[in-house]
Each structure stands twice: as structure tokens, then as C-alpha cells.
Amino acid sequence: MTGMPAIRLADVRKNFGATEIIRGVSLDVAGGERHAIIGPNGAGKTTLFNLISGRFPITAGSIELRGQRIDALPPQRINRLGLSRSFQITSIFPRLTVFENLRCALLWSRGYRYSFWHLLPRARALNEATEALLRDLNLAERHDLPAGLLSYAEQRALEIGMTVAGGASVILLDEPTAGMSHSETEYAVALIRRVTEGKTLLMVEHDMRVVFDLADTITVLVYGRVIASGPPSAIRADRAVQEAYLGAMAA
Amino acid sequence: MTRRSAIIWLTLLAVAIVLPWLFYDFAHHRPAGFVISMLSQMGMMIILALSYNMLLGQAGLFSLCHATFFGFGGYSTIHFLNAAGAGELPVPTELMPLLAGLSGLGLAIVFGAMATKQRATAFAMITLGIGELVATAALMFHHFFGGEGGVSTDRMIDQSLFGLSYASGIQVYYLIVGWTFVAALLMWLQTMTPLGRMANACRDNFERAQFMGYDPRIVRFLQFCLAGFFAGIGGGLYAITYEIVTFDAVAAPLSANALLMAYIGGNMVFVGPVLGAVLITLLQSGVSLMSNSWLIYVGVLFIAMVTFAPAGITGIIMAHGPVWRAGRLSRLILPYLRLVVPGIATVAGFVGMVELLSFLTIGAAAGKHLVLFGSPIDANTAAPWAIAIVLLVVGTVWLRFEARYFARVWESVAGSVEARA
Amino acid sequence: MEVLLVSLLNGLVYGMLLFMLASGLTLIFSMMGVLNFAHGSIYMLGAYFAYESTRWIGFWSALLIAPLLCGAIGAAIEIWGLRRVHHNGHIAELLFTFGLVFIIGRSVQMAWGMLPMPYRVPASLDFPLFTLYGLQFPAYRGFMLLISAGMLGGIWLLLKRTRVGMIIQAALTHPGMTAALGHNVPLVFTIVFAGGCFLAGLAGVIGGNYQSTEPGIADAMGPIVFVVVVFGGLGSLAGCFIASIIMGMVVTFSVVIDASIADLLRPIGIVPRSDDLLGEILTVPVARIGALLPLLMMVLILFFRPRGLLGTRDT
Numbered sequence: 001m002t003g004m005p006a007i008r009l010a011d012v013r014k015n016f017g018a019t020e021i022i023r024g025v026s027l028d029v030a031g032g033e034r035h036a037i038i039g040p041n042g043a044g045k046t047t048l049f050n051l052i053s054g055r056f057p058i059t060a061g062s063i064e065l066r067g068q069r070i071d072a073l074p075p076q077r078i079n080r081l082g083l084s085r086s087f088q089i090t091s092i093f094p095r096l097t098v099f100e101n102l103r104c105a106l107l108w109s110r111g112y113r114y115s116f117w118h119l120l121p122r123a124r125a126l127n128e129a130t131e132a133l134l135r136d137l138n139l140a141e142r143h144d145l146p147a148g149l150l151s152y153a154e155q156r157a158l159e160i161g162m163t164v165a166g167g168a169s170v171i172l173l174d175e176p177t178a179g180m181s182h183s184e185t186e187y188a189v190a191l192i193r194r195v196t197e198g199k200t201l202l203m204v205e206h207d208m209r210v211v212f213d214l215a216d217t218i219t220v221l222v223y224g225r226v227i228a229s230g231p232p233s234a235i236r237a238d239r240a241v242q243e244a245y246l247g248a249m250a251a
Numbered sequence: 252m253t254r255r256s257a258i259i260w261l262t263l264l265a266v267a268i269v270l271p272w273l274f275y276d277f278a279h280h281r282p283a284g285f286v287i288s289m290l291s292q293m294g295m296m297i298i299l300a301l302s303y304n305m306l307l308g309q310a311g312l313f314s315l316c317h318a319t320f321f322g323f324g325g326y327s328t329i330h331f332l333n334a335a336g337a338g339e340l341p342v343p344t345e346l347m348p349l350l351a352g353l354s355g356l357g358l359a360i361v362f363g364a365m366a367t368k369q370r371a372t373a374f375a376m377i378t379l380g381i382g383e384l385v386a387t388a389a390l391m392f393h394h395f396f397g398g399e400g401g402v403s404t405d406r407m408i409d410q411s412l413f414g415l416s417y418a419s420g421i422q423v424y425y426l427i428v429g430w431t432f433v434a435a436l437l438m439w440l441q442t443m444t445p446l447g448r449m450a451n452a453c454r455d456n457f458e459r460a461q462f463m464g465y466d467p468r469i470v471r472f473l474q475f476c477l478a479g480f481f482a483g484i485g486g487g488l489y490a491i492t493y494e495i496v497t498f499d500a501v502a503a504p505l506s507a508n509a510l511l512m513a514y515i516g517g518n519m520v521f522v523g524p525v526l527g528a529v530l531i532t533l534l535q536s537g538v539s540l541m542s543n544s545w546l547i548y549v550g551v552l553f554i555a556m557v558t559f560a561p562a563g564i565t566g567i568i569m570a571h572g573p574v575w576r577a578g579r580l581s582r583l584i585l586p587y588l589r590l591v592v593p594g595i596a597t598v599a600g601f602v603g604m605v606e607l608l609s610f611l612t613i614g615a616a617a618g619k620h621l622v623l624f625g626s627p628i629d630a631n632t633a634a635p636w637a638i639a640i641v642l643l644v645v646g647t648v649w650l651r652f653e654a655r656y657f658a659r660v661w662e663s664v665a666g667s668v669e670a671r672a
Numbered sequence: 673m674e675v676l677l678v679s680l681l682n683g684l685v686y687g688m689l690l691f692m693l694a695s696g697l698t699l700i701f702s703m704m705g706v707l708n709f710a711h712g713s714i715y716m717l718g719a720y721f722a723y724e725s726t727r728w729i730g731f732w733s734a735l736l737i738a739p740l741l742c743g744a745i746g747a748a749i750e751i752w753g754l755r756r757v758h759h760n761g762h763i764a765e766l767l768f769t770f771g772l773v774f775i776i777g778r779s780v781q782m783a784w785g786m787l788p789m790p791y792r793v794p795a796s797l798d799f800p801l802f803t804l805y806g807l808q809f810p811a812y813r814g815f816m817l818l819i820s821a822g823m824l825g826g827i828w829l830l831l832k833r834t835r836v837g838m839i840i841q842a843a844l845t846h847p848g849m850t851a852a853l854g855h856n857v858p859l860v861f862t863i864v865f866a867g868g869c870f871l872a873g874l875a876g877v878i879g880g881n882y883q884s885t886e887p888g889i890a891d892a893m894g895p896i897v898f899v900v901v902v903f904g905g906l907g908s909l910a911g912c913f914i915a916s917i918i919m920g921m922v923v924t925f926s927v928v929i930d931a932s933i934a935d936l937l938r939p940i941g942i943v944p945r946s947d948d949l950l951g952e953i954l955t956v957p958v959a960r961i962g963a964l965l966p967l968l969m970m971v972l973i974l975f976f977r978p979r980g981l982l983g984t985r986d987t
């Protein structure tokens with residue numbers, strides 16, 4: 001570990017209108033760590049992701065990516081600094097083919113930017129990288145299918161693929177296995193493990209087996225506040241977590 | 252470029268070159284004049300429609316000021332030609348459209364910076380305002396736009412790369428063919444570039460594009476500028492062809508026409524707007540000569556397309572692809588045939604009603620005689636009205652019936668094709 | 673001075689007329705995300721309907737009949753048209769209303785011909801209300817103010833006091849939430865669309881004899897109403913109101929200003945040449961470019977404040 005955290009949140013707050021949804025969250029995610037955020041529905045987990053990735057502006061506090069303030073940057077700038085996120089509700093390009101979806105996700109990091117003088121069919125290295133990723137996601141057979149026609153689990157896999165494609169070193173995954181069957185979940189976990197090798201992973205997850213399987217550190221968020229943070233064994237034993245979290249889940 | 256697409260492009264080019272000679276005017280020993288002028292018009296409209304589709308189809312941007320860049324390219328070209336004629340601008344005629352394109356590009360940079368801050372509906376409103384602004388200004392300012400009378404020039408500036416005088420329509424036509432080919436090819440290649448692809452991506456889901464490092468606003472802006480560039484080229488050809496550019500070239504109806512061509516041809520396929528441009532140009536020169544009710548037909552056609560075939564004509568054709576590949580197209584022949592008679596009856600009844608009505612209120616006042624489907628008709632007798640009404644009512648009811656039958660067959664055929672795939 | 677006062681009143685009259693149109697457009701847009709290109713066409717229909725009902729029944733009945741007819745047409749458009757194309761996306765909806773412009777425009781020509789209709793101010797309102805410094809202010813314009821003020825109050829009551837009004841207000845600021853709350857959204861859409869068309873029809877009744885009743889008025893009113901909506905900011909009725917009044921004033925005042933930019937520059941010693949484009953722009957009297965000013969203002973505000981005066985959201 002380098003000492004400087006990959007992501008540092010300091011007393012981050014977010015209001016929607018008069019309601020404070022994120023109520024002073026401070027959190028460090030170390031480089032190379034697999035960090036899971038758990039918490040009941042409506043706790044503000046997705047909102048927290050939206051703040052980190054620049055989708056919404058924060059109301060107060062600060063967010064740093066490897067020591068650099070990012071809380072006032074637009075999403076594309078944050079992404080270019082090496083932070084990439086997935087969405088809880090699948091967000092792909094439904095009318096483009098699966099291949100095109102992935103290739104788009106690779107474009108910026110490969111330096112193509114806004115070029116209108118490169119012909120994509122001739123971009124050998126780019127196309128090969130896309131094909132490789134496609135095989136990695138087990139979507140090679142779906143190469144030319146419009147992404148909107150993929151099955152749900154396949155769309156989720158594509159979503160993960162598009163998130164990691166650009167080679168970002170910090171990956172945020174929002175409920176990557178939500179709505180999947182048992183076997184699909186197992187497959188997704190293996191995929192996540194594979195594609196985030198050596199990267200910093202921050203994920204929201206409801207499935208406790210997945211959380212305890214994947215995460216090095218767990219943070220529990222309840223009503224916009226962190227009530228506990230630590231290694232899985234400590235979280236499992238934490239009485240406050242059990243009460244607050246399980247209580248809220250039951251309610 | 253693959254070999255197959257190269258063959259298609261070259262074939263189209265060859266067709267465009269040969270086409271005027273198929274309509275040879277033996278009395279004057281040259282290709283028929285009206286054919287040349289119609290084909291020339293088609294060339295410009297193809298550029299206009301294709302460049303418009305860089306916005307509508309590729310980027311999902313509904314622009315209402317595309318004629319602004321076309322017209323501005325035209326006005327500029329008039330001034331360039333005048334300067335060249337006076338010996339102040341040593342640019343050959345062949346390269347004038349390039350200057351026109353650069354003029355369009357310049358204006359598109361200015362207006363694009365404002366309009367592309369927004370997308371979707373707000374973008375449409377802003378471009379409407381921009382289009383009105385320029386059109387109104389064109390009527391008011393004389394130095395550049397010439398006011399109501401427009402500006403005119405003489406295209407025979409005696410500066411040609413190939414030693415051509417451009418005195419005859421056929422020479423101008425080949426200039427148009429050349430530029431249309433080049434512009435269309437470039438626009439086609441543009442769809443395969445990173446910018447072109449990200450324009451598609453931002454159209455489908457601009458937020459996701461942001462989280463992949465792209466600023467959708469810059470994508471929109473660049474796409475808008477390129478579209479303005481190509482529209483300008485079209486305007487340059489317009490100026491060279493007609494040697495006069497008036498307010499019509501920047502006004503809203505031409506912008507609407509660009510939209511119409513792209514949409515009716517089909518905005519999801521590259522060739523869609525080409526088809527639309529050819530079709531609308533043909534229709535316009537045919538129908539608007541015969542009837543002054545052109546706009547009502549356009550409106551009805553438009554609404555019918557939006558409601559029933561949002562992917563345009565090419566979309567309808569493409570939908571048959573899987574059926575055709577599965578060898579099931581023959582099952583659709585009968586349902587199609589059954590649509591023909593009620594379809595014709597409905598259209599004839601509708602056209603009859605519209606023409607009779609508009610004759611009573613407009614045509615008669617202008618002292619014209621009503622001629623429908625080739626025969627003179629007295630609108631003051633009951634018979635034509637009765638026929639039109641019966642055709643319309645019976646046709647509509649029958650058409651609905653047949654359409655349901657068609658839909659049933661289509662579902663079953665498409666369903667079985669899908670099941671096999 | 674007298675000119676100023678009379679122009680102020682005229683500007684107010686025109687501004688209120690614009691608001692009657694623009695408010696409907698803003699409401700429809702904010703609720704449904706549909707930009708109704710045919711709004712100017714509905715206005716035109718209102719004027720023609722008013723002419724017919726004045727002819728057969730009387731002016732006072734027109735005040736009710738024409739807007740109701742327009743409202744009914746609006747409801748029909750929403751139910752049998754827009755709702756069907758909704759699933760084809762926003763662009764399809766825009767295109768649909770775009771097609772309506774052609775159809776309505778041409779149908780009006782077919783029904784009433786190309787010439788202006790003799791739709792006149794009713795005799796009972798055809799007298800000077802008061803005389804200011806020798807300039808008369810027609811009673812009809814006072815009546816227009818009355819009607820539009822009444823409409824403003826009516827809208828306000830409707831939005832503040834009724835259930836539908838509450839839903840509309842909520843939808844103005846939080847589009848998408850209304851459906852989530854389980855309201856009958858299709859019905860609300862129909863009501864809003866019909867209501868907007870009702871207002872446009874009412875504007876047609878009082879605008880048709882104020883301006884003129886001929887096939888060109890849809891194209892004349894359409895763009896400026898769009899300008900008002902964009903200038904005021906999408907999704908804001910208050911912004912829409914302010915923008916309407918400003919535009920009414922600008923259009924009215926520009927007609928009477930004979931000065932040009934050059935006149936402003938002259939005192940500081942700059943005298944532009946008049947034989948080039950810049951010179952022409954600088955020396956053209958404001959009165960001649962009146963039609964250009966609202967458009968120019970729109971473009972400028974978009975440059976400096978992309979959301980418009982009081983806009984709450986982008987699209």
C-alpha cells in the first residue's frame with residue numbers, strides 16, 4: 001500500500017432540497033483494497049457513488065482521488081483521472097452492438113478522444129483489445145447483437161465490462177449482482193474478481209455471501225451515516241451493526 | 252473500406268454519371284434540361300439530407316436551423332464568385348464548394364457553441380430561434396444578403412482546374428456529382444470514426460458516455476460543426492447552379508425539408524436520407540406542379556410515418572431482411588396485394604377531397620380549372636364529391652380490415668423467423 | 673412622453689397576449705416534455721373559430737366557444753395522436769406536432785381561403801377608452817388586458833387550489849415523480865394538453881381581431897412564442913410571464929424608436945461608414961429590425977444564461 005488512500009471522503013454531505021441524505025460521511029479506501037458498502041435500502045449508497053463519480057455536486061465536505069480533490073469536477077474529468085463506475089440500473093447503449101458498446105468504453109483511454117480522422121475498422125489494436133474483453137466477459141457470441149436485446153445477466157456483465165474497459169484503477173460497482181440467480185451470481189463474482197485484479201474496488205452489495213467472499217473491508221451505511229467500518233470478521237461481530245442494520249432491514 | 256462497399260459506391264457514381272444521357276433530347280442534341288436540373292437538385296438535397304442526418308440520426312439532435320448553414324454557404328459562394336469574377340480571388344470554380352463549406356463551418360462554430368449547450372427539446376427550440384434569426388436578418392440586411400431580392404452572380408469566372416466554362420447545365424451537373432460523391436463518402440467515413448461512434452453513444456445514453464471520459468457537449472458541438480460544414484458545401488453547389496441565392500435558401504421551409512428527407516428516408520441507416528432526398532425531390536417537382544396542397548400531403552405523410560414507421564422507408568425495408576433470409580418473403584405477397592386496392596382507394600378519396608375542397612376556397616378564386624387524375628372536373632356538381640367520399644370511407648374501413656390481416660400474417664411470419672434464429 | 677406611456681400600455685397588451693400562448697406551451701412542455709410546434713396553429717384556429725361564432729352567434733359566445741373547440745381538438749390530438757407516438761420517443765413526438773402544423777395550416781386555407789377574414793372588434797367595445805395627450809387608447813385593448821388578467825388569476829387559482837393543479841406544479845419541478853406517486857398520468861396529460869390549447873384558442877379570440885385573421889398568423893406568432901418560452905426558462909411559469917411582458921415591450925417599443933447604434937456612437941466621436949456590412953448593422957434604425965430583437969435577445973440570453981431567465985432545468 002502506498003500510504004495515500006485511493007479515495008478519501010471527508011465529512012461529505014448531500015442535501016436533496018431540505019432533506020439531508022448523506023450526513024457527514026468520512027471514509028478512506030486504500031489502494032488495491034476491495035471495499036464493500038452495505039446498508040439498508042435508501043441508506044444513500046447509490047447517492048454516495050453519484051457524489052464520488054461526479055454525477056451530483058456535493059453539498060459540503062471533500063472528496064479526493066489519490067490526494068487530488070475531485071468533488072467539483074464533472075464526471076468525464078473524474079473518469080479520465082482513473083475512476084470508473086457502474087450503475088445499479090443497467091446503463092448501456094441499447095441500440096449499439098455489444099462490440100460497439102465495449103469499444104466505446106475503450107476509446108478515451110486509448111487516446112482516440114474526439115478524433116474524426118481515425119477509422120475504427122482499421123484500429124487494429126483497439127479492435128483486438130475489444131475482442132479480448134468480449135471473450136473475457138463470455139459475450140463473444142453476442143458480438144453483433146444490439147445490446148438492448150441481451151438477457152438481463154448478460155447486460156449486467158456488459159455493464160461491468162464497460163466499467164473496467166478503460167483501464168481505470170479505481171472501480172465503483174453498484175449492486176453488480178442484484179437480481180441474478182445463484183449460478184449467475186457465482187459467475188459474476190468470479191468475473192469481478194478477475195477483471196478487478198490489482199485495482200481498487202469499491203462496491204455496493206446486498207448479497208452477504210458475495211460481500212464476505214470478495215471484500216477486504218466493509219463499511220456499513222445507515223441513513224446517510226457510517227456506523228461501522230472494518231474487516232469482515234469485525235463487522236460480523238459488531239453488535240451495533242447487527243442491531244441497526246438488521247433492524248432496519250426488517251422494518 | 253471493404254471491397255463490397257467500394258463496388259456499391261462506384262456503381263452509384265457510374266449511375267449518376269450516365270443518368271442524364273438516358274434522357275437524351277434529340278431536338279437539341281443534349282441531355283434533357285429538366286432532367287439535368289432535377290438531378291442537380293437531387294445532388295444538393297442529398298448533401299443537405301445526409302448532413303442533416305449527422306445530427307438527427309447519428310447524434311439524436313433535432314435541429315431546425317440546418318438550412319441556415321446551407322444558405323450561408325450559398326450566400327458566401329455568391330460573394331466568392333463575384334470576387335473571383337472581379338479578379339480578386341484566384342480560386343477555381345471546382346474549389347468554391349470547399350470555401351462554401353468552410354463558411355458553413357464558421358457559422359456552425361458560432362451557433363453550435365450556443366445550441367449544443369443543450370440537447371433534446373431545448374436544443375430544438377434554440378435552433379428554431381437561430382434559424383428564424385438568420386432568416387429574418389437575411390431579409391433586413393442588404394450588404395451580405397441582398398434583402399428580399401437576394402444576391403446574384405455569374406458562375407463563368409473563367410478559373411477552372413479542368414478548363415471548363417460551366418456555361419452548360421451538364422458541366423455544372425458533373426461538378427455537383429463530384430462534390431456530392433466526395434461529401435457523401437466523407438460523411439459515410441465519418442460514421443466510422445471515434446467521434447461518429449460517440450455521437451451514436453451520446454444519442455443513446457449521454458450520461459454513460461460521460462462516465463467513459465467523454466464530454467457529450469463537445470461531441471455534440473463537433474458533430475454540429477461538421478454537419479454545418481457539409482451543409483455549406485451543398486449551399487455552395489446551390490449558388491453555382493442557380494447563380495442567385497435568396498432568403499429561401501436559409502428559411503425554415505428548407506430546414507423542414509431537410510428533416511423531412513432524412514426522416515422519411517429513414518434516419519437509422521446511412522442511405523436513408525439519400526433515398527428520402529431522391530423521393531422528396533421527385534415528389535415535390537411532380538406534386539407541387541399539379542397541386543398547391545403539397546403541404547397537407549406532407550403533413551399527413553409525416554404523421555403517418557411518425558406513427559406507423561418511425562424508422563422510415565429504409566427501416567421498413569430492413570425489417571424484411573430477416574424474413575427474406577429465412578425464405579419466407581413469399582408468404583407476405585398475398586397480404587401485400589390485398590393492401591393495394593383499399594390503399595389506392597383511400598389515397599384517391601383523400602386526394603379527391605383535399606383537391607375539391609381547396610379548389611372551392613382557393614383555386615376557383617384564382618380562376619383555375621380543376622383537373623383530377625387526368626380529367627377535368629366540375630367541383631359544383633355532386634358526383635365528384637360523392638365519389639371521393641365513398642372512396643375515402645370505404646377505402647379506410649377496408650384498409651383497416653386488411654391491415655389487421657396483414658399484421659396477423661406479419662406477426663406469425665416474423666415470430667417463426669425469430670424462433671428459428 | 674405620451675408615446676412612451678401609450679407604448680407601455682400597448683406593450684403590456686401584447687405581452688399578456690404572448691403570455692396566454694406561452695403559458696400553455698410551457699405547461700405542456702414541462703409536464704409532457706413535448707414541444708408543441710402546433711401551438712401557433714391552434715392560436716390561428718382560435719381566431720378563425722371566433723370569427724365564425726361571432727358571425728353566427730355573437731362575439732361574447734365566441735369567448736367560450738372557440739377556446740372550447742380548441743381545447744377539444746387538443747384533447748383529441750393528445751389521445752389519438754401523441755399518446756400513440758409516445759413510445760417512439762421524444763423526437764417522434766416533436767415530429768408529430770411538426771406534421772400538425774402543415775395539416776392545420778393547409779386545412780385553414782382550404783376552409784377559409786387565403787384572404788384575411790373580416791373578424792372585427794365588436795361594436796360594443798369599439799370606442800376609445802380614454803385619451804392620453806391626444807392619443808386614444810381603444811377600449812378593446814383594455815378588454816384584452818381584462819381577459820388576460822382574468823386568465824392569469826384563473827391559472828393561479830387552478831394551480832394553487834385544485835388537485836390537478838397540485839400535480840401539475842409538482843411535475844413542473846420534478847418531472848417523472850408524478851407517475852411514481854401513482855397519479856393517473858395519461859388523464860393529467862390530456863387535461864394539460866387540452867388546457868394549453870384552450871388558452872391558445874382564447875388568445876386567438878382576442879388576438880384575431882387585434883391583429884388580423886389570416887393564414888399567416890400561425891407562422892407569425894409561433895416563433896415569438898417559442899422565444900418567450902426559451903427566454904423565460906423552461907419549466908418556469910413566472911419566468912414565462914416576465915419574458916412575455918419583456919418581449920411585448922421590446923416589440924412594441926422597437927417600432928417607435930427611430931435611432932440606431934450609430935446614433936449612440938456619434939457623441940463619442942465614432943461615425944461608422946454606411947457602405948459596408950458593419951456600417952449597415954450600425955446605422956439601421958431600430959424600428960426596421962424590430963422583428964429581429966426578440967430573436968437576438970434569445971440567442972444572447974442562451975449564451976450567458978443557458979437555462980433562460982428563471983429556468984429550473986435543462987431539458
Ligand SMILES: Nc1ncnc2c1ncn2[C@@H]1O[C@H](COP(=O)(O)OP(=O)(O)O)[C@@H](O)[C@H]1O
Pocket residue numbers: 016021039040041042043044045046047048
Ligand atoms: N435525485 C434525487 N433527488 C431526490 N432524492 C433522491 C435522489 N436520489 C436519491 N434520493 C433519495 O436519497 C435516498 C437514498 O437513495 P439511494 O442513494 O438510492 O439509496 P440506496 O442506494 O442506499 O438504496 C432515498 O431516500 C432517495 O429517495
Ligand SMILES: [Mg+2]
Pocket residue numbers: 045046047088
Ligand atoms: Mg442503490
